[in-house]
Every structure is written in structure tokens, then in C-alpha cells.
Amino acid sequence: MRIVLVGPPGAGKGTQATLLAKTLSIPHVSTGDLFRANISQGTELGLAAKSIMDSGKLVPDEVTIAMAKDRLEQSDADGGFLLDGFPRNVPQALALDEILEQRGIELDGVLDLEVPEDEVVRRIAGRRICRNEGNHVFHVEYNPPAEEGVCDVCGGELYQRSDDTEESVRVRLEVYHTQTEPIIEYYRKQGLVTTIPALGKVDEVTARAIEALRRNRDSDS
Ligand code: ADP
Numbered sequence: 462m463r464i465v466l467v468g469p470p471g472a473g474k475g476t477q478a479t480l481l482a483k484t485l486s487i488p489h490v491s492t493g494d495l496f497r498a499n500i501s502q503g504t505e506l507g508l509a510a511k512s513i514m515d516s517g518k519l520v521p522d523e524v525t526i527a528m529a530k531d532r533l534e535q536s537d538a539d540g541g542f543l544l545d546g547f548p549r550n551v552p553q554a555l556a557l558d559e560i561l562e563q564r565g566i567e568l569d570g571v572l573d574l575e576v577p578e579d580e581v582v583r584r585i586a587g588r589r590i591c592r593n594e595g596n597h598v599f600h601v602e603y604n605p606p607a608e609e610g611v612c613d614v615c616g617g618e619l620y621q622r623s624d625d626t627e628e629s630v631r632v633r634l635e636v637y638h639t640q641t642e643p644i645i646e647y648y649r650k651q652g653l654v655t656t657i658p659a660l661g662k663v664d665e666v667t668a669r670a671i672e673a674l675r676r677n678r679d680s681d682s
Pocket residue numbers: 469470471474492493494496513514515517518519520521525545546547548549553624633
């Protein structure tokens with residue numbers, strides 16, 4: 462399956478993408494994680510992306526599209542992928558169409574996670590991430606690790622993302638409404654979008670997502 466996951470910052474895209482990718486046996490491709498890996502490795506790309514990400518704005522399309530294309534061309538993505546954080550605006554959606562078209566493949570669906578804005582802010586403020594692995598995500602209140610500041614999965618140190626500040630979150634939400642929401646409309650016209658409420662326990666949301674993707678797939682065949 463080739464799926465795009467959308468939703469506001471703090472909707473739980475990363476958490477759900479990790480669980481869904483495992484269930485569906487496809488790689489989880491997160492542009493946010495790819496940028497953060499570049500930052501921690503100190504690459505040129507990471508240096509260029511860091512201050513933009515911290516401000517909450519989007520990294521320029523040219524850089525982002527090249528990075529996503531490169532990742533999608535790796536062989537583990539041949540049998541499908543779960544895209545998280547890409548595309549994030551209409552030009553990126555058009556670029557993704559072109560990447561897929563060149564390979565004669567299409568998206569199977571777009572899963573839209575819906576969360577009220579006040580909940581988004583609460584989730585982001587309490588979010589803690591593992592230094593070793595960006596997919597190991599906790600929340601001080603909703604999903605606390607057994608030992609404060611330590612990752613349950615690998616023992617890594619937990620930290621708060623430098624773009625999880627109030628100021629940056631405001632910008633990210635604004636960017637989401639003005640630039641990312643239009644892609645939902647773009648995909649809706651193609652009959653690809655399934656919206657699910659992303660409130661409730663993590664595994665309940667995953668179950669809802671799997672059910673929605675299966676329904677979507679069955680109605681296509
Ligand atoms: P969020 O929880 O806000 O959805 P992500 O980890 O997906 O966080 O992204 C963090 C930041 O990385 C974004 O605010 C943006 O600066 C940058 N970024 C990630 N994906 C893209 C993209 N497709 N285009 C441009 N910038 C991106």
C-alpha cells in the first residue's frame with residue numbers, strides 16, 4: 462500500500478505511522494525525521510533546515526522534494542510506503558504525483574487525522590522524543606515512560622523538540638491551515654481521503670486507521 466498521512470502538528474502522525482507501518486509491513490517515511498537525522502549528523506542539509514524548522518516554517522520545496530524522492534527510490538519502498546509529513550503543500554503534492562507517475566504507480570489512499578486545536582497544543586507541549594530514535598515518542602501525561610526522561614524502548618535520553626515551543630507551534634498550525642490543508646482538498650477530489658478522529662487511546666486510533674484503510678482498499682477493488 463502507498464499511503465499519505467496528514468494531520469496537524471501534534472495529531473499523532475509519527476506515533477500512528479510507526480504502528481501502521483509495522484502492521485502493514487511498509488517503511489515509514491517521515492520528512493521531519495529525515496531532517497532531524499540530518500541535523501543530528503551535522504550535514505549541510507541539516508544545517509540549512511535547523512533554523513527554519515525551529516521557527517515552525519517549511520523547509521524550501523526544492524530541498525524537501527529532492528530528499529523525499531531520494532528516500533522513495535530506496536528499494537525498501539518498492540512494495541509501498543507510509544508518507545508522514547510529505548507532501549505538506551500543493552507544489553509538493555504535484556511533485557509527488559510526478560515521482561509516482563514516472564514509476565507508473567499511484568497512491569492508494571490519504572489518511573487524515575483529525576484533532577481539535579486545544580488538544581494539539583496539549584499534546585505538543587508534553588511531547589518527549591528519544592535521542593536515539595525519532596519514532597520512540599512519549600508524552601509526560603498521556604504516555605509517560607516508566608522512568609522520567611528515559612526511553613522505555615531503548616533506554617535513550619528523552620528530550621523536547623526545539624520546535625515544540627509555543628511560538629513555533631503557533632506558526633506550525635498557521636502553516637498547516639494555509640499550506641497543508643489545501644492538499645487534503647486536492648486529494649479529496651481524487652477520492653483518496655479518509656478522515657478519522659484521532660482522539661482516544663493510541664491503539665484505538667491505530668485500529669480505526671487500519672479499518673479505514675481496509676475499507677478504502679476494498680471499495681476500490
Ligand atoms: P509536526 O509534528 O509539526 O508535523 P514534523 O516532524 O513532521 O512535525 O516536521 C517538523 C518540521 O520539519 C516542520 O515544521 C518543517 O519545518 C520541516 N518539514 C517536515 N516535512 C516537511 C516538508 N514536507 N516540507 C517542508 N518542511 C518540512
